[in-house]
Amino acid sequence: MSTETLMRVSNLKKYFPIRKGVLRRVAGHVKAVDDVSFQIRQGETLGMVGESGCGKSTTGRSIIRLIEPTAGSVKYRTAGQEEDIIHFNKAQMKAFRQRVQMVFQDPFSSLDPRMSVRDTVSEPLFVHRMGTQKERTEQVKELLQTVGLSVTHLNRFPHQFSGGQRQRIGIARALALRPELIICDEAVSALDVSVQAQILNLLQDLQSEFGLTYMFIAHDLSVIDYISDRIVVMYLGKIVEVATKQQLYDNPSHPYTEALLGAIPIGEKRVGEGKRLLLGGTVPSPANPPPGCTFHTRCPYAADICRQKEPALESVGNSDDHQAACHFTTELELKSFYDFAEVDRSGA
């Protein structure tokens, strides 16, 4: 894995207007993504984790302009040059979309029920005018084998497949244009455990085979841990922590990360200090986020400054790889995942 930056997202914002009344006047904004900056490095898997409504999916969609961001820049490196895709015109966007593809959560609604596997997987090739029809069919056959489906499936329709197989079709479609970056938005969340393992393994195999870069959006911290190299933790439209996988689970630097780690079910009886840490309350509405640090309403360590001043995302220690947005990063001694997962092995 190189440390070369493939995509540089700076100060990205996406506000959705709330309209009210007969005149549909804008009464406020849902700040789904509020000033988010991060980088995706060539060849890595960047995990993005957070609870529902934290803006992780909106971020994933905004950086490839499936949703038009309100503000910010997304610089993508092409042939050694960084270009801001926010200013791309239609033709440039189309060329860009060959490089970046997406795999969605729900394999039931992300495939057109009236299109056969052949049509679904070859559609991106057709749209980008690649090869003759015959060549495209050959390529689809190859792709199906790559993702572990059979060539005999070519003329079947989505309803004839199971959830796991459908997700494979979605992955084949994303691979068709030989992209550099694939954004997986909750790509395994709808699948059964045994099938989820198949798809996670497949994604890893494809990554080493084609040198892919992934941005992997998920709410499950165990899945994120398994697949990611670096992890971004989001809360209420903001990034609260960025760290390598090791740093995040061993040495979390934001109280919200600590709470997430403490809430992971581990399937065993916990003892003493290992008892789960419980966060009170629920995520506030992103239409009316609390002032100061957005996490202060649920944070067990919140002080006066947290209610007034918003913390910036700053480096933890000397490491550029580890950043957290908390006023007390250096003072707090947060528990690692392993502190929570201390289990009772005596069988009592």
Next chain:
Amino acid sequence: MTEPNRLVEVNDLEVVFDTVEGRTHAVNGVSFSMDAGETVGIVGESGCGKSVMSLAMLQLVPRPHGKIARGSIIYYQRGKAVEITKLNPTGKAMRALRGNEMAMIFQEPMTSLNPVYTIGEQIMEVLRLHQKMDNTRAKHRAIEMLEKVGVPDAAQRVEEYPHQFSGGMRQRAMIAMALSCTPNLLVADEPTTALDVTIEAQILELLAELQRDINMAVLFISHDLKVIGEIADRVIVMYAGWVVEEAMREDIFQNPQHPYTRSLLAAIPRIGRRERLVSIPGRVPSLSQLPPGCFFAPRCPAATDQCWREEPQVFTVNQGHTVKCWNYWDKEVQKTS
């Protein structure tokens, strides 16, 4: 002879659905028992019959397509055996039990709450019906229950409608409703699946706490082995309508015997573990096209000729630990006999 603490006994239960593709067996010869105050977890993938099993406990199998074809569920009402499966599902006797001594919570609290009644009215209805309370007392009790499950400003929120509650709060309201008559048995079908991880932790903790308070037995259904491991005393693993393994929580996690249980455990990503996940090839069979012999044989790494031909028997590993697998018999039983 029955144990003095016995609360529920399920014997050889079979639930079938008549569909256009023919008769499907959603629950296929399931037997287990529960003691008072015990938490039993049922785990399995989609289509394994765990949800139908939970519906059957309260005679809620959707009619007319579904029905209990064979077997029995016995509920011990203050030591007296009541055969649930003999009761008319919509009859007076069943309705007196359901929601009163036996209660249920579902996965999606939005669809199980009525959107046009306030949360308070919905809890009060249960109390008026089963406890014959008047409005004042029922309301008092509803507020008390909401406070108990951690709904802030309960006296005010009792007047609110379900859409004004967040997902976690709705699930709390559902739990308040289910527990308002202090049931002896709570059937919880994926109660935390739709919730975020921090809220899930809150709800699991709450359930465990309330359970200790009123000594209620919980049948907890989930697809997530790790959640089951946090809450259950005993675990039942289901596959395609069968119970393939049953054991105390520690045994399931430390000493799993069935190849399916082992694969499931190896397929879960675990934090800090770096090895490649073990995936189970293929998928859960369709219940209308079950293979002969063992239903797991087509996906089993250890399947033998016998597995393809004959339905496995249930073998006892040790006290309270049973497994439905020929391999176990080959390895252990033959060796000693």
